[in-house]
Amino acid sequence: MTAISESTALAVEGVTVSFDGSPAVNDVTLTVAAGEVLGILGPSGSGKSTLLRSIAGLESLDAGRVSWHGEDITGVPVHKRGFALMFQDGQLFPHRTVAQNIAYPLRIARTPSEGRVAELLGLVGLAGFGTRRVTELSGGEQQRVALARSLAAEPRLLLLDEPLSALDRELRERLAGDLRRILDETGTTAIFVTHDQDEAFAVSDRVAVMVDGVLRQTGTPAEVWRTPASAEIARFLGYTTVLDGDAARVVRPLARGPVALRPAAVVVTGGGRGVSTDGSREIPTDGAPVAATVVRSTPAVEGSRVRLLVRGIGEVDGIASAQHPVTAGESVTVRFDDAGIAELP
Amino acid sequence: MTSRVRVRPARVKPARVKPARLKPARLKPAPSTILAIVLGAGVPLAFVGVFFAWPVAAMVGRGLFVDGALDLGGFADVLARPRTLRLIGLTIGQAALAAVVCVILGLPIAHVLYRLRFRGQRMLRALVVLPFVLPTVVVGVAFRTLLREGGLLGALHLDGTFAAIMLALVFFNVAVVVRTVGTSWEGLDQRQEEAARVLGAGPARVWLTVTLPRLAPAITAAASIVFLFCSTAFGVVLVLGGTKFGTIETEIYLLTTQFLDLRGASVLSVTQLVVVVLVLLVAARARGRRTAQRRVSSTQSRRAPRLGDLPTIAVTLLVAAFLALPIVALVLRSLQTADGWGLGNYVALGGTGSRNALVVPVWVALGNSLVIAVQATVIALVIGLAASLVISRRPRSVGLRRSLAGFDGVLMLPLGVSAVTVGFGFLITLNTPPFDLRSSPILVPIAQALVALPLVVRTILPVLTGIDGRMRESAAVLGSPPWRVLRDVDLAIVGRPVLAASGFAFAVALGEFGATSFLSRPDRPTLPVVIFRLIGLPGGDNFGMALAASVVLAAVTVAVIALVERLRVGTMGAF
Numbered sequence: 001m002t003a004i005s006e007s008t009a010l011a012v013e014g015v016t017v018s019f020d021g022s023p024a025v026n027d028v029t030l031t032v033a034a035g036e037v038l039g040i041l042g043p044s045g046s047g048k049s050t051l052l053r054s055i056a057g058l059e060s061l062d063a064g065r066v067s068w069h070g071e072d073i074t075g076v077p078v079h080k081r082g083f084a085l086m087f088q089d090g091q092l093f094p095h096r097t098v099a100q101n102i103a104y105p106l107r108i109a110r111t112p113s114e115g116r117v118a119e120l121l122g123l124v125g126l127a128g129f130g131t132r133r134v135t136e137l138s139g140g141e142q143q144r145v146a147l148a149r150s151l152a153a154e155p156r157l158l159l160l161d162e163p164l165s166a167l168d169r170e171l172r173e174r175l176a177g178d179l180r181r182i183l184d185e186t187g188t189t190a191i192f193v194t195h196d197q198d199e200a201f202a203v204s205d206r207v208a209v210m211v212d213g214v215l216r217q218t219g220t221p222a223e224v225w226r227t228p229a230s231a232e233i234a235r236f237l238g239y240t241t242v243l244d245g246d247a248a249r250v251v252r253p254l255a256r257g258p259v260a261l262r263p264a265a266v267v268v269t270g271g272g273r274g275v276s277t278d279g280s281r282e283i284p285t286d287g288a289p290v291a292a293t294v295v296r297s298t299p300a301v302e303g304s305r306v307r308l309l310v311r312g313i314g315e316v317d318g319i320a321s322a323q324h325p326v327t328a329g330e331s332v333t334v335r336f337d338d339a340g341i342a343e344l345p
Numbered sequence: 346m347t348s349r350v351r352v353r354p355a356r357v358k359p360a361r362v363k364p365a366r367l368k369p370a371r372l373k374p375a376p377s378t379i380l381a382i383v384l385g386a387g388v389p390l391a392f393v394g395v396f397f398a399w400p401v402a403a404m405v406g407r408g409l410f411v412d413g414a415l416d417l418g419g420f421a422d423v424l425a426r427p428r429t430l431r432l433i434g435l436t437i438g439q440a441a442l443a444a445v446v447c448v449i450l451g452l453p454i455a456h457v458l459y460r461l462r463f464r465g466q467r468m469l470r471a472l473v474v475l476p477f478v479l480p481t482v483v484v485g486v487a488f489r490t491l492l493r494e495g496g497l498l499g500a501l502h503l504d505g506t507f508a509a510i511m512l513a514l515v516f517f518n519v520a521v522v523v524r525t526v527g528t529s530w531e532g533l534d535q536r537q538e539e540a541a542r543v544l545g546a547g548p549a550r551v552w553l554t555v556t557l558p559r560l561a562p563a564i565t566a567a568a569s570i571v572f573l574f575c576s577t578a579f580g581v582v583l584v585l586g587g588t589k590f591g592t593i594e595t596e597i598y599l600l601t602t603q604f605l606d607l608r609g610a611s612v613l614s615v616t617q618l619v620v621v622v623l624v625l626l627v628a629a630r631a632r633g634r635r636t637a638q639r640r641v642s643s644t645q646s647r648r649a650p651r652l653g654d655l656p657t658i659a660v661t662l663l664v665a666a667f668l669a670l671p672i673v674a675l676v677l678r679s680l681q682t683a684d685g686w687g688l689g690n691y692v693a694l695g696g697t698g699s700r701n702a703l704v705v706p707v708w709v710a711l712g713n714s715l716v717i718a719v720q721a722t723v724i725a726l727v728i729g730l731a732a733s734l735v736i737s738r739r740p741r742s743v744g745l746r747r748s749l750a751g752f753d754g755v756l757m758l759p760l761g762v763s764a765v766t767v768g769f770g771f772l773i774t775l776n777t778p779p780f781d782l783r784s785s786p787i788l789v790p791i792a793q794a795l796v797a798l799p800l801v802v803r804t805i806l807p808v809l810t811g812i813d814g815r816m817r818e819s820a821a822v823l824g825s826p827p828w829r830v831l832r833d834v835d836l837a838i839v840g841r842p843v844l845a846a847s848g849f850a851f852a853v854a855l856g857e858f859g860a861t862s863f864l865s866r867p868d869r870p871t872l873p874v875v876i877f878r879l880i881g882l883p884g885g886d887n888f889g890m891a892l893a894a895s896v897v898l899a900a901v902t903v904a905v906i907a908l909v910e911r912l913r914v915g916t917m918g919a920f
Binding site (some may be wrong): 053056057058077078079080081082083084085087091093094095104105108109149150153157304 | 559813815816819820822823824825826828829830833834837838840861
């Protein structure tokens with residue numbers, strides 16, 4: 001994927017940015033194709049925002065270069081790159097109205113703004129908001145205005161720095177869908193930085209996982225989801241248990257390396273409610289139920305989250321449906337669901 | 346990590362193996378950016394250098410060098426005089442006492458005016474800030490009217506006492522505490538107090554253990570500024586203190602003008618400078634600690650008054666009455682003439698006073714004052730804005746950031762250095778080419794601009810440093826070149842504060858007396874100079890004219906400040 005081809009719009013090669021001598025971004029190389037949306041996923045402090053700022057031209061590089069359609073733009077100042085960057089908290093100009101904020105890049109480009117502002121307000125679902133003061137808007141509305149402002153001048157590349165992180169869950173999910181739709185409708189090439197994998201997978205064509213300043217894995221959301229490149233990435237993606245050796249082969253008899261499990265991979269299918277521990281069963285083969293003891297059970301939205309001591313494996317997280325209520329100390333049988341299991345290299 | 350703090354330590358570049366095929370690339374600042382920084386820092390530095398540092402250094406030099414050789418004997422000589430020692434002690438003691446009294450009175454008022462919400466609050470706020478900008482000479486005259494035999498408080502026999510000076514100093518400076526502590530208090534998140542109460546702390550304990558520690562930096566900053574103003578107080582002490590009481594500042598004035606003892610004066614200037622720098626360092630430290638706090642908007646922190654607020658409200662009303670009293674006394678007395686009540690004193694302003702005390706009619710002096718104050722405001726604003734824009738930058742290099750902090754400190758110096766020293770320094774330095782300005786009319790506005798400059802910077806700078814760096818970055822990414830970012834973000838946001846600062850500077854320049862008294866030419870006096878002259882030559886209509894002229898000067902100041910208050914800029918008058 002790092003090969004630079006005809007369709008490559010943005011190329012980042014060997015970029016390093018350090019603060020205090022320690023690199024925040026370390027030798028990162030990536031490409032983005034025209035019209036593509038790349039999600040950069042990583043935990044807090046992984047350097048993903050610094051990478052985004054470097055692409056925008058807001059950080060000076062210690063090494064490496066950034067190019068656009070083959071032209072080196074490493075030395076081009078921020079305002080001449082034709083990109084747009086949207087921050088987590090929008091950074092709208094408080095002394096301008098909604099419409100004046102959106103028209104800002106248009107005025108710089110000396111393009112007529114009136115029709116375009118109305119069009120953009122419609123696009124982000126805020127038709128008629130033009131004369132409002134930005135300080136009167138809710139957080140979600142502010143982010144919509146910030147998105148409209150970023151899109152106004154039809155940027156060659158849209159950079160989004162955790163644009164939805166400051167919002168509450170329900171709004172975040174709805175806006176993630178809106179964002180994807182708007183990016184599709186406008187055909188915008190974009191890089192989207194987030195620490196939330198659901199958001200990254202919902203919005204991006206391709207996902208790059210960044211840990212400690214280094215790009216660790218790149219691929220489609222499905223690829224990254226099914227085959228995380230390391231136990232660390234698996235844990236970050238919501239896999240709670242990593243098994244190795246014999247324990248791994250209990251879950252996947254043919255596994256060659258470690259196996260990562262999400263809670264949904266271990267499902268309580270039988271027992272519970274008064275069945276006492278006897279511990280006499282054989283270790284079953286592929287697909288058959290396995291005996292386990294409930295260590296702890298916590299109610300969840302559907303059924304409960306459970307901590308299980310599974311024969312031949314040890315303690316793992318699992319789920320029990322509402323039909324199988326369990327309490328600590330009970331003996332149960334569990335089944336493994338392939339959809340929640342990933343084999344690690 | 347998304348909300349990265351923009352202030353970072355400098356990069357230390359370690360020896361590093363770089364990828365061979367890619368050469369390191371850095372964004373170089375454009376030549377125009379460098380030019381802007383040089384102009385922004387250079388013009389204010391040159392101004393402060395030529396019109397402040399040089400004159401002060403020249404004055405100081407007179408004390409330290411005798412016949413071209415360094416001679417510290419003057420210090421031992423001057424500082425050993427009993428009178429000098431007494432005055433230094435008096436200066437420090439009276440400034441410290443005034444600072445303590447201002448804090449004690451200012452805290453309840455800050456609570457009432459910035460944490461409560463009630464009708465008439467804005468008028469009270471305006472009344473409290475008013476004394477701070479009233480010309481010192483006017484305040485001196487007002488207090489004498491109030492305290493002398495036959496005055497409203499004549500029965501207390503305070504005229505010419507230490508208590509009278511103390512009252513006047515508190516009158517002037519309580520506003521500094523109220524505004525500085527108030528704006529800080531207004532932004533405190535109430536939930537910390539609520540958390541403490543839920544944990545079982547009573548109201549007094551909450552205040553002592555949660556509120557007070559968070560206000561402490563603001564209180565320290567305000568107290569040190571009050572100390573500074575009081576220890577360099579000039580006009581008011583000169584009018585009220587007579588020969589018995591004084592400050593280092595009035596002593597410098599006496600030594601230079603009456604006894605022509607330049608050496609003694611400059612030794613005192615150095616002593617004062619040392620004290621001032623120490624106090625400014627304390628204030629700067631306190632300001633630095635304060636910025637770390639998270640602030641909430643004032644609409645969240647203010648509430649309706651409750652029964653428990655009665656004591657603080659009572660203190661506020663009492664102090665408000667105390668602040669209004671001298672002004673009322675002044676206005677009433679100005680309407681009394683030899684023939685009973687009337688406008689006679691005001692009519693006399695068209696003339697030059699009994700025994701031809703004045704060279705020009707008072708109205709002409711008012712005209713001079715207005716013109717000069719406008720010039721001073723323009724100078725202070727241009728210099729102050731340029732300096733604030735530069736100081737508000739946060740460069741990555743530690744060295745550069747330190748020099749910006751130092752630059753900020755230098756701009757605060759005129760606040761505390763004796764205006765008399767500056768004024769006299771002007772006379773001995775700016776008399777040779779290329780700065781032969783001694784007879785130039787521009788000298789007075791320049792001196793007044795110096796006095797107003799720190800106030801302009803303190804009003805504008807906090808607003809500029811409060812702008813999130815990412816807002817500038819947003820504008821840049823959207824296509825704004827640096828000059829446009831400056832215009833659309835910095836200047837747009839700082840518009841109202843700049844307007845407020847200019848009104849504030851204008852009011853201060855209008856009432857400036859210390860340096861102006863040295864520099865204004867006899868044929869072009871300002872109103873405060875004329876008032877002082879009228880008090881100095883009593884008899885006939887002169888004292889009545891001084892009162893009427895004081896009322897006129899106060900009225901103009903009040904009008905300007907009332908306009909400025911409408912802009913609701915919280916940083917004005919806060920330190």
